[in-house]
Amino acid sequence: MKHLWQEVVKIAIVGTERQALKAIPPDNKLGEILNCLDSSDKEGSLLSAAGAIALYQRAGKISLSDKQPLQKACEKEELLDCSLLSRQHLALILSGNAQLLPEWLTVAAAAKKRVPSEYLPQLLTLGQKQSHLRTFILPVLGKRGLWLAKQNPDWNYVSSEITDKAWQSGSKEVRRSLLQRLREQDAHIAREKLQKTWKKESGEERASLLAGLEINLSMNDEPFLEAALDDKRKQVRDVAAKLLSKLPESRLCQRMIERVRPLITFNHNSVQVTLPSTCDGSAAAKGDRQMIRDGIDQSRYSSALGEKASLLLQMLCCVPPSLWCNNWGKTPKQLLQVVNGSEWEKMLLEAWATAALKSQDSLFAEVLLPDASKFYHTFLGNGEELVVGLLKVLGQDKADALILQILLQNQGKLLSVNHPAYTLLKHYQTPWSEKVSQLVLSSIRQYVEVDKQWQWGMRSLFQSFALYMEPSVVEAAAELSGVVEEGSFWQDFVNEFLATLLFRFEMIQELR
Amino acid sequence: MSAIWTHKQIIALAPDTTSALNAQALAVRSKWLSLGYNEQVIWGECQGSGSNPYRTQIDITELAFNCTCPSRKQPCKHAIGLFLLFADQKDAFTEKTLQQLTSLDTPKHKSDNKTESTNKVVDTAAQAKRAQMRYNKVTAGMQDLELWLRDLVRQGLAVAQGQPYSFWDNAAARLVDAQAPGVARLLREMASIPHSGIGWEERLLTQLGRVYLLISGFKRLQTLPAEMQADIRTQIGWTQNQEELLTSSGVRDRWLILAQRVTEEDKLRSQIYWLWGEQSQQAALILNFAYGSQPLDTSLIPGTSIDAELVFFESAYPLRSLVKILHDAAGRVDIMPGYSSIRDMMQAYAKALARNPWIEQFPVALQAVIPVFNDDGSCRGVRDADGYMLSTSGLSSQQIWQLLALSGGHAVGIFGEWNGDRFLPLSVYANGIFVSL
Numbered sequence: 001m002k003h004l005w006q007e008v009v010k011i012a013i014v015g016t017e018r019q020a021l022k023a024i025p026p027d028n029k030l031g032e033i034l035n036c037l038d039s040s041d042k043e044g045s046l047l048s049a050a051g052a053i054a055l056y057q058r059a060g061k062i063s064l065s066d067k068q069p070l071q072k073a074c075e076k077e078e079l080l081d082c083s084l085l086s087r088q089h090l091a092l093i094l095s096g097n098a099q100l101l102p103e104w105l106t107v108a109a110a111a112k113k114r115v116p117s118e119y120l121p122q123l124l125t126l127g128q129k130q131s132h133l134r135t136f137i138l139p140v141l142g143k144r145g146l147w148l149a150k151q152n153p154d155w156n157y158v159s160s161e162i163t164d165k166a167w168q169s170g171s172k173e174v175r176r177s178l179l180q181r182l183r184e185q186d187a188h189i190a191r192e193k194l195q196k197t198w199k200k201e202s203g204e205e206r207a208s209l210l211a212g213l214e215i216n217l218s219m220n221d222e223p224f225l226e227a228a229l230d231d232k233r234k235q236v237r238d239v240a241a242k243l244l245s246k247l248p249e250s251r252l253c254q255r256m257i258e259r260v261r262p263l264i265t266f267n268h269n270s271v272q273v274t275l276p277s278t279c280d281g282s283a284a285a286k287g288d289r290q291m292i293r294d295g296i297d298q299s300r301y302s303s304a305l306g307e308k309a310s311l312l313l314q315m316l317c318c319v320p321p322s323l324w325c326n327n328w329g330k331t332p333k334q335l336l337q338v339v340n341g342s343e344w345e346k347m348l349l350e351a352w353a354t355a356a357l358k359s360q361d362s363l364f365a366e367v368l369l370p371d372a373s374k375f376y377h378t379f380l381g382n383g384e385e386l387v388v389g390l391l392k393v394l395g396q397d398k399a400d401a402l403i404l405q406i407l408l409q410n411q412g413k414l415l416s417v418n419h420p421a422y423t424l425l426k427h428y429q430t431p432w433s434e435k436v437s438q439l440v441l442s443s444i445r446q447y448v449e450v451d452k453q454w455q456w457g458m459r460s461l462f463q464s465f466a467l468y469m470e471p472s473v474v475e476a477a478a479e480l481s482g483v484v485e486e487g488s489f490w491q492d493f494v495n496e497f498l499a500t501l502l503f504r505f506e507m508i509q510e511l512r
Numbered sequence: 513m514s515a516i517w518t519h520k521q522i523i524a525l526a527p528d529t530t531s532a533l534n535a536q537a538l539a540v541r542s543k544w545l546s547l548g549y550n551e552q553v554i555w556g557e558c559q560g561s562g563s564n565p566y567r568t569q570i571d572i573t574e575l576a577f578n579c580t581c582p583s584r585k586q587p588c589k590h591a592i593g594l595f596l597l598f599a600d601q602k603d604a605f606t607e608k609t610l611q612q613l614t615s616l617d618t619p620k621h622k623s624d625n626k627t628e629s630t631n632k633v634v635d636t637a638a639q640a641k642r643a644q645m646r647y648n649k650v651t652a653g654m655q656d657l658e659l660w661l662r663d664l665v666r667q668g669l670a671v672a673q674g675q676p677y678s679f680w681d682n683a684a685a686r687l688v689d690a691q692a693p694g695v696a697r698l699l700r701e702m703a704s705i706p707h708s709g710i711g712w713e714e715r716l717l718t719q720l721g722r723v724y725l726l727i728s729g730f731k732r733l734q735t736l737p738a739e740m741q742a743d744i745r746t747q748i749g750w751t752q753n754q755e756e757l758l759t760s761s762g763v764r765d766r767w768l769i770l771a772q773r774v775t776e777e778d779k780l781r782s783q784i785y786w787l788w789g790e791q792s793q794q795a796a797l798i799l800n801f802a803y804g805s806q807p808l809d810t811s812l813i814p815g816t817s818i819d820a821e822l823v824f825f826e827s828a829y830p831l832r833s834l835v836k837i838l839h840d841a842a843g844r845v846d847i848m849p850g851y852s853s854i855r856d857m858m859q860a861y862a863k864a865l866a867r868n869p870w871i872e873q874f875p876v877a878l879q880a881v882i883p884v885f886n887d888d889g890s891c892r893g894v895r896d897a898d899g900y901m902l903s904t905s906g907l908s909s910q911q912i913w914q915l916l917a918l919s920g921g922h923a924v925g926i927f928g929e930w931n932g933d934r935f936l937p938l939s940v941y942a943n944g945i946f947v948s949l
Contacts, residue, residue: 005714012717015668043662048728051721055869058932059862063854066884066893066901073921081943085520096529117920118947121913144920151916152889481542486559495537502536 005053008046016042021049030056074147079114082511087116089507094122099467105136107511114142124155131177172205176212183215191221203233210239217243222250229293241295245318246358252294256318263312266328273344275308302379309347313379316351320359332367349375357389365390366398370406372423387427400433407439415443426461429468437469441477448490449483459493466497471505522595524813531589538593539600547605549598554605556594568594575811586807646691650748653690658727661720669713673706694749698723742826747870752825754834762823762836765789767796768845770877770927771938771948772814783808786875786927788849795875796822796833814939815845815946829868848925848941850877854900861930873929880923883915891915894926894935905934911949918942
């Protein structure tokens with residue numbers, strides 16, 4: 001059979017004018033057909049034979065028998081499957097509403113549900129590209145997700161195994177994420193692993209890997225970090241100084257305290273500030289070299305503040321604010337009252353806010369946040385980071401209570417850039433309580449009702465609120481479409497705002 | 513209105529997320545100036561950004577949408593919004609008779625292929641004359657092709673390999689002129705074979721043999737059974753009259769919609785739907801075309817089923833069909849029908865080829881197969897419980913991962929197309945869930 005076909009092909013290649021088909025047909029149905037061909041018609045009989053044999057082979061094709069051992073199948077799931085509607089919600093989110101993804105994943109995880117298998121590849125790839133999503137993704141992968149991730153090296157961030165091969169030959173990003181994962185499991189072992197290869201790493205690798213120690217940072221890391229302050233590379237030294245400044249007990253923080261103690265004094269119920277002399281690295285002064293070693297950087301300079309004050313600000317940022325309370329016998333609240341309206345208020349607030357974030361001081365966070373607008377436009381340009389960070393330090397419940405309190409105190413006041421809660425609401429990016437949501441909703445209604453024009457900034461801010469408001473206010477929010485005027489500045493906003501809220505409402509209902 | 517539509521089913525009709533979100537915002541009473549319905553149609557007037565309200569209309573039985581808004585999306589947000597509102601608050605709609613609705617345009621019926629029959633006076637004599645003229649042209653074209661083909665094998669395939677692209681293209685163009693577009697396509701497909709690497713001679717000869725078989729069949733067309741004649745005519749490029757077809761009786765069944773596939777060539781998009789009859793255990797192909805920005809049919813949703821009467825185009829192995837009557841949108845696909853083993857499937861394929869040797873894509877539903885993978889992450893094929901395997905091809909890496917995710921190493925139901933050599937999976941049924949790849 002095969003022989004016959006090859007014979008036909010051979011003649012076709014050279015052409016019938018050179019050779020004619022003289023094969024013996026097989027003794028079967030195909031042969032019967034081939035026997036009927038007119039062999040005097042060289043071309044016709046060749047083409048007919050080719051057509052018949054090819055078709056015969058195609059119809060009679062025997063499928064392959066696969067002998068290779070099968071891969072181990074995935075185990076039975078422990079998490080629940082989600083409903084069809086939840087699947088559709090997830091599909092909508094993945095096809096262009098990514099900002100809703102963390103919420104879907106969080107609610108699903110709380111309800112002990114898993115991501116439907118068909119979305120696993122897309123989600124695992126998202127986690128590969130956007131590492132901040134990983135904490136949301138991991139709890140809802142289910143057995144299937146873990147099984148699948150094992151098959152693709154790109155998704156190895158999922159597995160808890162850290163292979164030596166990946167550690168030795170992985171890219172900078174892979175190695176850093178390996179180290180971070182190991183830090184989560186065992187901070188001590190992770191640091192030791194880094195120390196072992198430390199001397200062989202390039203400067204860039206050292207900086208990248210060292211930053212990974214931020215996870216589960218503790219005083220156990222202090223000696224290693226202190227030594228890293230003498231690294232050849234500035235990049236590495238900066239990372240080390242930054243991490244040490246988060247450890248109030250560290251030698252670096254203690255040195256900072258010694259530096260600023262003579263400069264900040266408390267006298268006659270006011271805070272007196274003495275500016276330091278400039279810090280010149282080329283000068284022989286040992287103190288200056290020490291300061292530079294501790295990460296004080298003369299080039300980080302705010303013209304509004306001046307050279308010397310900028311240095312002081314950097315130093316103050318490394319001093320836990322509780323120190324001043326203890327030294328002067330004041331509560332954080334009293335401290336803020338003392339500096340209120342003073343010459344150095346803005347600088348001190350920024351320094352305390354930064355230091356409170358570094359030392360995770362929730363007492364300070366609570367008193368600083370209501371005054372966030374005073375330090376939001378910081379000298380060092382990190383206002384957003386400070387507000388978001390301090391809200392996190394305070395914790396969900398307390399943050400919500402604080403914002404609620406401010407809103408209640410200012411009821412009737414238009415929610416604008418000058419509203420005391422404005423800065424906080426703008427950065428309050430975790431689910432809001434129902435009460436906060438209701439109050440903000442009525443503020444939004446004020447805008448819509450009087451059809452305030454040209455409020456582009458407020459309109460887009462309000463739009464983002466729909467992502468965090470408690471979705472049960474959707475019914476009250478629906479009234480907005482009754483008060484909005486046809487074709488007004490606010491009409492599209494109301495439509496979109498309601499659509500987002502309604503979507504979240506249904507999404508959460510369906511997952512729970 | 514025969515089926516009760518749920519929110520999720522309606523949302524699934526939206527062409528994209530933005531439409532879905534916008535539509536939800538439009539599904540409120542206050543957006544609509546007027547609302548009405550009868551058993552077949554829902555309609556409403558929506559105040560949009562223009563000066564005149566948009567008139568939106570939905571034919572529920574045919575799932576055809578019509579709206580005067582400028583949006584190119586099909587269906588537009590107004591149509592989905594209106595549909596959602598109807599599902600939520602039927603009370604808000606006034607019931608009207610069809611006559612009261614005639615002031616509105618009739619919706620675009622998209623499930624048929626727009627063979628407008630209005631006011632056409634059928635002139636049978638002229639028609640027969642035109643048909644005879646075409647037949648003569650095709651006959652001449654096929655004779656010309658036979659000479660060309662004989663010439664080719666006389667000189668040998670080695671010579672043909674040296675021919676430029678125009679050698680094939682000119683031959684194809686002559687066939688287009690001869691009104692035989694189907695054969696022209698076969699020739700164009702041949703043009704790339706001589707440069708397709710190892711085994712090209714066999715592939716080219718197979719295709720040549722196939723065309724010659726068509727020529728021989730056409731030469732003695734009148735002596736063949738009617739169904740075989742139809743297959744040869746279809747392959748050459750004759751189309752069957754769809755209006756006439758719709759008058760013949762069809763097969764009523766619960767048809768599972770197992771796959772949808774769209775291909776684009778130049779500006780012509782072709783859409784294939786594969787259906788499988790639950791009772792008849794028969795596969796059906798529905799083919800639609802759209803030019804340029806023309807919307808394609810969206811009324812059939814893979815993963816759902818319809819209770820419908822389908823009429824099949826005449827063929828010795830009927831596959832292509834039209835929806836004659838849609839009785840009901842019945843529900844979801846809750847089973848993967850088809851063959852229980854690859855052997856059974858191969859036998860069915862052989863039988864199908866014996867009846868219609870021109871079948872290019874054979875619909876294959878396999879109840880339980882395991883997708884198997886190579887270490888490099890490529891898909892080796894699908895394997896049944898007996899260890900037989902179909903090699904796969906044509907899957908994107910995203911689809912391969914999805915297939916792996918859905919199976920988890922277990923057997924799943926898979927529907928796809930078999931071209932005699934490779935299997936292209938199109939949809940999967942696993943753990944009670946249907947997913948299009």
